[in-house]
Amino acid sequence: MRIAAAAVAAVAALSGLALTAPQWLVFMAMLALAKGVVVLGLLVLMRTGLVSFGQGLYFGIGAYAAALLSHHWHIADAAAMLAAGTLAAALVAALLGLLLAGYRDIFFAMLSLAFSMILYGVLVKSAALGSTDGFNLHARTFLGLALTSGMERRVFLIAGAVSVAAVALAVHKLLAGDWGRLAAGVRDNELRVSYLGASPYRVVYVNYLVAAALAGLGGALAALAVGHVDPETTYWTTSGEFVFIAILGGTQSILAPFLAASIFEALRTVASQYAPNVWQMSLGVAMLAIIMFLPAGLWTLAERRRRPA
Amino acid sequence: MTQVLAAQRLKKSFGAVTAAADISLSFDSDTVVSLIGANGAGKTTFLNMVTGYLKPDSGRIQFGGRDIVGLSPRRIANLGISRSFQIPQLFQSMSVRDNLLLAESIAAADDPQAATDAALARFALADYAAQKAGLLPEGIRKLLDVAMALSSRSRLLLLDEPTSGVSADEKFAIMDVVMGAALAAGVTVIFVEHDMDIVARFAGRVVAFYEGGIIADGPPDSVLRAADVRRYVIGEELSDAVA
Secondary structure, three states: OOOHHHHHHHHHHHHHHHOOHHHHHHHHHHHHHHHHHHHHHHHHHHHHHOOOOOOOOHHHHHHHHHHHHOOOOOEEEEEHHHHHHHHHHHHHHHHHHHOOOOHHHHHHHHHHHHHHHHHHHHHHHHHHHHHHOOEEEEOOOOOOOOOOOOOOOHHHHHHHHHHHHHHHHHHHHHHHHHHHHHHHHHHHHHHHHHHHHHHHHHHHHHHHHHHHHHHHHHHHHHHHHHHHOOOHHHHHHHHHHHHHHHHHHOOOOHHHHHHHHHHHHHHHHHHHOOOOOHHHHHHHHHHHHHHOOOOOOOHHHHHHEEEOO | OOEEEEEEEEEEEEOOEEEEEEEEEEEEEOOOEEEOOOOOOOOHHHHHHHHHOOOOOOEEEEEOEEEEEOOOOHHHHOOOOEEHHHHHOOOOOOOOHHHHHHHHHOOOOOOOHHHHHHHHHHHOOHHHOOHHHHHHHHHHHHHHHHHHHHHOOOOOOEEEEEOOOHHHHHHHHHHHHHHHHHHHHHHEEEEEEHHHHHHHOOOOOEEEEEEEEEEEOOOOHHHHHOOOHHHHHHHHHHHHEEE
């Protein structure tokens, strides 16, 4: 119930922000939301004991699927783009998952990285997709309603907030129930899971699929925010950023990825404005501090406050 | 009495080592059978073949009239064969309650919560329900391991050295709890054991293994007194303990 209340409050707050805030803040909030939902997918994997260094693959697929919809098929509806991004990522994951679900630990992490870099290589070489420059996308309607110029991002932010809140609640429900316990069981002891009669492979496959779909949604959302896609979305530094945000937030709560993504985006905006040359160094220092003092992520602070000593 | 498990002419070798040399064994329902033998005699190989972890080179294994050779451990578990492990296989980061809850939900119990409460009571684990499995004393870990194996759909329970790693004065107490729970659940029990006092006390039938074959099979008093068993099983035990 607390989570549901938090989701409603977040949607309300983001809607308020969308309607009143300056464009740059709306843009930042959209990016934070987009990255947050990708990291939510990583959280699902981490609860299963896996880390993917290749979520950029699905982030990129989501972004390109959304962009291709308007660019090649002339469907310029934002809702269709979000759905297309999610679906395209899930479809690819349904195939790759068959292979990846058989791997664990560093092998899983590296294989997922490899696939994202293959897509990067393909995108960079495809002249039809704009090569390294990528191409622009324009969403002119939302669920058939025409958008006046200047209003697009504000509408996208509200739509994004609503859809992300819905999937986040669904993920929370999934993880809080039998499935979440089973995923933790796979993380702790696969042998026992098999001998109890469940399939670790299936658990990993399904959670991989969920993580990919969420990353696809995030990619489409980011594409709508930026209005442009390029191969950078699938590059390993993008995937690394998601892992960074996941560690920053921690895996205890589904709210943590969004909190961490917001902090990350705010930090980046401020740092690139005032200290463009040391911005990445400040990230490194932040990561060091988190690992040393809050190894379970920033969410530890929220939990400490709730249970005062 | 109906037959639960029947193995016919099982053969298994690892290179030059024969772990199962033409083993035929059958087990009736509602019995408690102990497998004894020195290390390497083929007891655990037998359990591993029954649970699908190892595939016999030849031979048949029937469970409830169904051929189970070639099925995965997961499929076999779903048919009703459960096992515990010599080294307890637990979900370390979860509470005792969640360990059992996961086992019962995989076993598709009608009401996993109620089944978990029943298991906590039956295995005297209620006091530990909220503790993390990774922090439990060894005796409790052993009990939890068996409790997880004995879910609501178990028909045959295989225990691999249920009292190993437990202090001598705890062994009987643990076996009392385990056997009481197995009896209440109405399952057939096959257990591998090195402690002959435990075997004599809890088994209704004893099967002695030696070099992949069976050298004695019958009630505990006669098997434990047989010359071959004393020479190859109990004698080997002693030299093992010294080494």
